[in-house]
Amino acid sequence: MRLRASGPCLFVDRPGDDIPARPAQRSPVRSFFREYCLPLLLLATSVVTTTAAGVRFMQNFVERMPPVVRESDLWPWGWLAGHPEMLKEGWVFSLSLLGILLIHEFGHYFACRRHRIRVTLPWVLPAPTLSGTLGAVIQIRSRIPGRNALMDVGIYGPLAGYAASALAVAAGYALSVPARANVAGATIRFGGEPLTIRLLHALVAHWNPALPNFAAIAPHPILVAGWIGLFFTALNLIPGGQLDGGHILYAISPRLHRAITRFLPWLLLLAGTFYWAGWMVWGLILLIPAMRHPSVPSEPKLSRGRMVLGAIGMVLLLLTFTPTPFSGSSLLNLLDVDMVRWAH
Secondary structure, three states, rough: OOOEEEOEEEEEEEOOOOOOOOOOOOOOOOOOHHHHHHHHHHHHHHHHHHEEEEEEEEHHHHHOOOOOOHHHHHHOOOOOOOOOHHHHEEEEEEEHHHHHHHHHHHHHHHHHHHOOEEEOOEEEEEOOOOOOOEEEEEEEEEOOOHHHHHHHHHHHHHHHHHHHHHHHHHHHHHOOOOOOOOOOOOOEEEEEOOHHHHHHHHHHHHHOOOOOHHEEEOHHHHHHHHHHHHHHHHHHOOOOOOHHHHHHHHHHHHHHHHHHHHHHHHHHHHHHHHHHHHHHHHHHHHHOHHOOOOOOOOOOOOOHHHHHHHHHHHHHHHOOOOOOEEEEEEEHHHHHHHHHHHHO
């Protein structure tokens, strides 16, 4: 199978999608469990894992602290076992984040349906991560008919997800409060602020002049969900391989896509060394042969309106990208911490 990765989302093509389908080829037999039950089962599990993460975010917000302060905040199950009544406190974060992810994925889904591309419902992937999920997956089951369709499939997800994330950030800012002055250093700290965070902060601060800057705020869980949504959008829009940004770039110029995809993994590996170690993971993912973009018919040419959509996608990348999403998390920082611990 060929994976089309897009940050928290993965598009999956069957082998042979690059080969024109035979006119007499019959549609594959669909499994009811795979089509409907599995997506619902994964979604239900993701509700549990994201709600568990949201409990700690809400608890820390009530105490006017950063989202992640203690080591136990990264894996809250032990704490929840002793406080099961607190699970209801995590719904706000869970519904906000899952809503953002599903809005993003259904942007792709409806773009596929518009162009009569066979596609599955989104699969939301539960995981023991900071957010409780790895994102979402849809499976594309037929060829993308042309570059105009590819542009629509690539851009509609980030457009929808960005709008939902920005709305969550604005609402989260309105609900947030100043952090306590005597809070100890957080285990995980948000790093550089993407431009969208700064713009929305300025907008909300116009009505609430007492709102502190992002580094001095105790963020409401909705703000945390919005920040994660913007972060996922930036990952989606990395212009290479089969990421959403790669689809957009391929639709604009397959030749430019091939050129950028060759050096982008090495640039991400370098960025992971000095900014955020996670970039190294994405660089390695882009080196996987399965991430090679399948060929898409070059005719008809990309329409002028789709070129505008491609430019909007590049603007969204500028609005959401930050080289240091988490402070002190470069490979050099992590190695330095490990060496200090080993020395002691």
